[in-house]
Amino acid sequence: MTASSTRRATALRSRIAAVGAVAVAGTLVLTGCGDQTKNSNSNPTGSSSAASAPLAAKLPASIRQAGVVKVGSDIAYAPVEFKDASGKTAGLDPDLADAMGKQLGVKFEFENGTFDALLTGIRSKRYDIAMSAMTDNKSRQNGVDPDTGKKVGEGVDFVDYLTAGVSIYTRKGDTGGIATWSDLCGKKLAVERGTVSEDLAKTETKKCTGGKKITIEAFDDDQQAQTRLRSGGADAASSDFPVAAYAVKTSGGGKDFQLVGDQVEAAPYGIAVSKENTQLRDALQAAVNALIKSGEYQKILTKWGAEDGASKESVINGGK
Template identity: 65%
Template sequence: MTARSIRRTTAARTRLAAVGTLAVTGALLLTACGDQTKEKDSGSTDTASTSAAPLADKLPKAIRDKGVIKVGSDIAYAPVEFKDSSGNTAGIDPDIAAAMGKQLGVKFEFQNATFDTLIGGLASKRYDIAMSAMTDTKDRQEGIDGDTGKKVGAGVDFVDYFTAGVSLYTNAGDPQGIKTWDDLCGKTMAVQRNTFSHDLAKDQAAKCKKDGKAALKIEDFATNPEAETRMRSKGADVVSADFPIAAYSVKNAGGGKYFEIVGDQVEAGPYGIAVAKDNTELRDALQAAVQAIIDNGEYKKIVEKWGVADGAITESKINGGS
């Protein structure tokens, strides 16, 4: 959703990584997506029964009784979460959630929403958690608007489960001379709204202006596929997204003929499962489940399956982002 976040940054930390083999079938859909904030996914992650789950007693009683954790997610961000050729929710997050469900004895039911509504959905109790390639940052933890610096909500807690950096990619064969973010001055970037990539683009636009260089024009969209469609139509020069998403698009879109990555990853940060501040019992149960699947090897199998082992963690933290 890149590393998705609303935090402001002052310096990029380069993180080098090779593009892993992404064992995913099907091509990335490059059509614009409408508002799906009320769409419920037809499938849920299957799990073992509560009685067979070693961590079931850590869950809040209300969730144990329901047997379901409702997950808000922008299901248009392959390979983290997307709809497969059968219309089912697939990807890194659903697989990790399914493995966690075996530990907790519940089903994780993914419900589709636009990314910028997920935190509000937690506040209104539409969802129990948000799991959508969302970067764990101090601003999100504290409910701070990254643009204004003002407090706009209660904030959320995060259970960290993965690490990803941010990548730039262009139409194949047309890199536009872009190797670093400083090469973006005078270009047009298409980006998903309210993501970390969007934030970095705003920072770079300000830097271009400060340095007296040509302006970086930013066009923001509700979903990453919309941003890619804009670039494919030559309306933008470059797209920015989390490295796993950029790598997936480069490998799969147009049979691997549409896009190419330019430059190196920057700003590696943790993905976190977002939980309301007042739901500490659920938060702690989720952390225990993430750590359990790391320890028992299920987590390793999942990240290797999707070709993203470079972003694997060995310890799940609460609010480990900065």
């Protein structure tokens, strides 16, 4: 989930058709973000043993011995991470984590949590990493509140692995004249708390004239924002493009929503790691780059309709 920073708006080609081709059959079984139940990734038995894993020696000894990387994630953000019809954690991030686990000889164990509390979970050592469609930006790297500019934590390092922008969507056939962020003045917008959608709305409403401000309704997870829009309680919603496109294609069999305007704020997704844990950070980067080199990375992105955001190489702290 992207977070705010000053970047050039970027319009990218729609991937609705590709996302739809891999829509999960049946109704998704979604968990509330406050649910802290642990869940393994989509293929928990797929990780190789440390003995046969090519990059196992790069991991910190404590994690190598435990055989598990504890992952904090908001598992209600399809198609990046979500619960499938059988209740298992599925999506782009879990698939990448599973493939990384085979390189490193460990399992990646996903634990559900609210998005805006994931970095706190790293600081408290509840999680080893956060992998949750999280945008790498300077505010998060430096532990600074983007609204106030004040220091709120130590910050984290990011292992970048994908690029994604932000989109607006409305009820199908009911755009209300909304095509850009400036068109939201005088409208109600549903977003997930702590994401760039909320931050962009806060920035945009300051530009509104004639007393027409954006009414921002922020929720704990994206599913709640979608429900608000679907029920008519908001004029539009906003989320990362892969998530918005997936919602447009799958909600109500494609009859509930439609995308409006272009993608903006293209930025890297990153795996968040404590700044103290540089060995784990570097091991994760090596695993991502191994997947890119082997072609497995491209296969996973294509499966989830995210190939337009593919990276040629994983970098550390590439966000602005």
